[in-house]
Amino acid sequence: MRFYDPLRRPQDGCEPASGEERMTSAIESGLLPGTSETRPEGLAVGGVLLTELARRFGTPLFVYDEEHLRRRCRDAVAAFGRDNVAYASKAFLCTAMARLAHEEGLLLDVASGGELRVALHAGVPADRIVLHGNNKDAAELRTAMSARVRHVVVDSFDEMDRIERLHAEEHLPPARIQLRVAPGVAAGAHEAIRTGGNDSKFGFGLAGGTAAAAVRRAAGSPAMILEGVHAHVGSQVLDTAELAAGAAAVARFAADTRMDRLTVGGGLGVAYEAGQTPPSFAEWAARVRTAVRDAGWGSSVTVEPGRSIAARAGLTLYRVGTIKRIEGVRTYIGVDGGMSDNLRPALYGSRYEVFLPRSPRAPRPMRARLVGKHCESGDVIVDDAALPADVAVDDLLATPVTGAYGYAMASNYNKLPRPAVVFVRDGRARIVVRRETEEDLLRLDVDEPAGFPEPTRTVGTGAGAAQRAGTA
Template sequence: MCQRRAAGWRGARLPVGGTVTPSAIDPDLLPRTATTGPAGLAVGGVPLTELAERFGTPLFVYDEEHLRRRCREAVAAFGTDRVAYASKAFLCTAMARLAHEEGLLLDVASGGELRTALRAGVPADRIVLHGNNKDVAELRTAAEVGVRHVVVDSFDELDRIEESHRDGAPGPLPVLVRVAPGVAAGAHEAIRTGGRDSKFGFGLVDGTAAEAVRRVRRSPATRFDGVHAHVGSQVLDPAELAAGAAAVAGFAVGVGAADLTVGGGLGVAYLAGQRVPTFAAWADAVHGAVRGAGWTGAVSVEPGRSITARAGLTLYRVGTVKRIEGVRTYVSVDGGMSDNLRPALYGSRYEAFLPRCPRAPRPLRARLVGKHCESGDVLVDEAALPADLAVSDVLATPVTGAYGYAMASNYNKLPRPAVVFVRDGHAQLVVRRETEEDLLRLDVTAPTVRPQGWAATPGAVRAWRGHGAA
């Protein structure tokens, strides 16, 4: 099968420059249980082509064993009850339950994420609520169910907490004060969160963080438990994460905090040849930094991407191969920016391969695009692909387990993909595929009452719509 030539193929352009190479897909980008057999690549003992046939495409596939191992490695590096899974990376009830089973707390950033975690059976006192603009309902729910901590971001939020408390919400609410330490890190400006110019947290440099701690301590609605900071995401150098940890640790010592959380941000490899630090290396760097700042207590972290990214991949089916002589080749699949927004949003780069022959060389250079009505609907700008790629092939993009499904949308009214966990030769559907009927479930259709004798002339229709009628 791997030697099949695509109909009409006239040759391949070899990649020039960059990090994407014409060699086979790098095994370090694949889930840990990935193996190659007669049916091509299998994950969790299940061939990917079989999953595509059974569940359809696009399809998110997660290696459950990989997820569990990453959770255990994080706990081993930082300690029991010191790791909270940043659920914004990928959340459904099955993922929340898995993280809880492996001893992780859950970090949620909205009322919806909180409800998902609770529905999964995660005890409220194992949940931490984040968010830079929590509304009254979210804060009241957090108080009523008894979350472990609320990470407070602003004085306006403190106003809302105190108002809810006066109106009868349980309290005092256990609070971590989020600090913007003036240290920013991350692969893209949009995911650098710890600098002075940030929508998150109280400034360390301008003194508002110290003022926030004083107010939390004075208020009967809040209980000051500690401080929190997060400097950015997709960070490949532990020293950058350690620098932010040191800055906030010194502040925590000065205000007598009991708890210290330094956020997440550890990066992953998306392209062949990229090397990333282990959880142990991250822990060593952070612990050394906070000790140097005088902090002698435990440190908590909030990994998300580094738990789920490599564990997941996305399966598509090729629908169109368009060759523009002297320009480029376009390969179109049945998903796109609605299931992976990161390339359009951040310029993120990925690789791609054919699961039927994962060890095949990939000499064809093509732009891998989705089916949306946007020229910017690009999944991989210059993908290296096997020369015999053809219409109807199942194609995979690895390392899509973080922020793929989490950011999925219904753009162009595409139903969001299904999610499958695989382990020990079995596939479990954990999120069903949306249907076109699902896309209409929120539409409200009210009866239209028009004046007696009204005729549907173009002018009458314009006038009627101008008065707000349907």
Template structure:
């Protein structure tokens, strides 16, 4: 597409002005100058508004932010301030949530392979509930309880309802062939309910299911809700959680249901299946994706006559793994001229030593794109920083929140010293790492060629 970037893909406070596109009343080019690139920029007002919309649609005790989409202490605190529970999927995520000041009874713990340390921490802290995923996990909970120093764990059982949804096979989680949950089709979920209900180590309060992610048709989520609601009603539990999965628009022409529409469809489906209680959900992507974008700086433009043009930026698969992992698609634009048409077709790539380090395979870009330009990819607020890595020893980017003309760093950019901090093999005698240098350079060992 050669038209300008669509406003529906940009954060809510985006405005075009003399300095180009601004978010939170700060020009993106100014943020790149101040904080460097690659840079994750989040519109804090957008984040807060999405949290409020979710709470309004489902209720304060029925909606948990799925923190795996993007988590730092500032994000955990923001979601809690706006009335959301927090859904964490590891001991590390649990620690971040607690450090942010989120009360343990506003946190739920997920994960298909929780170890005893994670379970002990969660039960000791008295999290709201643990979503139990397997009989082996029940064994671990019972061993911990038998030791005598932990109360019974509040639990929901995750079931695989035989309904799978989502934009890619790797994010379809509710089918019969899944690493997650107790299967409905083979009777395993029934056995799990009987065991949990009879165990002195567990207080069974509910049933949980999640059918997939990046779902753009609420009817697919409703089908999953109906399947698990029938089982929850049969099991006689008091709580039903139907997970997350609500998708977002990543490209022009896409659209996604509102929280209100999602709430109506899953509630109607659950009631139609015999469930008369509340329905809880766990949105993540739909809270943070559009609120965030990534800023890069163009370093190389390579034109291969009769083949294609490559545009290389200073990040890549280390800050956005989704295109390589899920064949995810994005758009890009120049913040200095967001209204420009984009007739240039190019492969937007990163700086990693991988041919598959592709951010956008067939990106639409302005004809006046040049080296040193700041380039933005919108809708990267979910699973960008969360999946970031140090491949090729690149530094993970900084994250800034912007609001009302103020920008604050909520995650600092990594340094080269950070890369060496966990390395236990100290430098040999005679090797000098100069300070104040933009990259690590080791002096030659004495006596070697």
């Protein structure tokens, strides 16, 4: 089985444009949000100029094409059916996004108590929410069971123990569950996002009979209502054959154990660079349906797309602060964000493109390393960026296809406030997540009185006791 790896030469018709092509061509329209249009003043998304958004809301800034998000949700529902698509909110979640996905007929797939809180706050009914996670604690399970979420995807026997204690001791209603299984098929663009293999922290393995034992345990428990099985083989998959192989493996198990429902996860990839052509939802659906039918599964299938809904809908705006040319080495272009708003290049070696919103159709003959402002040499956004030759300090830059796992993975490293998030549609822009302030960075700190308390003295003998007492 072959995988798309952003650090290697792509395969199966998903090959990005060559370096020479990237040096001479404008940014591809297929990497931009769906409502993008080039005007004399520059690129507009959702009827609003990107330069105007940067002026109004500052940078770094996440910009989402709301119409693009809605179209992707509708495409997924058209391919799989209204009750068979759950938005994988880990890709990007805020109150507005949860409401949008719900309005477009999607279930919400949440992977923590915090994501569950956002979905409920957004007004998503609990019976339209699915709770994931490989190590759910009692508080998360208590909230899910009390709210009566659609189902909990159970990942371990320890989790079953916690569900049974909550049911018995706190008299919570039985949890509707699906069992996550590891089908022995791993796919994805990077080892860190391949989740379905035998060596995985996720799920009950089909190999060795662990999954079958989990079925017996859940079916015999008064605390659980076993509805089906779930599997997810990986992320950023550009070959639907890999997704189909994982679906077939879990479908055989579901058919053999006479389950009512089957969920095959998400994982559909997107184009991040010129020349890549990802599959459509319709192509994914056709391939998966054929695979599960051939495996003996005769009912519908649920999927959980996240990246393939949110990624291309979003882009990030930065302001150039420095241009440093090192003769005979390279040129560095430093912007006002970095790994705190896009961790994927440092974490996965992920690759992006970049352009100037003021001239999106301009050739890009200049090569530079686009870097952030963090105190890390690895703080690289685009390692070998193609840019117009006239890029200058104070220019506005944009990296497209950052709508998934950009803001979701954002941090306050070096105490940088996280960017704002803006939705644009029909010529209007609205902030859906405000920019953090420096005051926000202090809100969790607990101030101690001046001076330090006396060290706690420990009674005992020997050097260790003396060190603990602060006397050695």
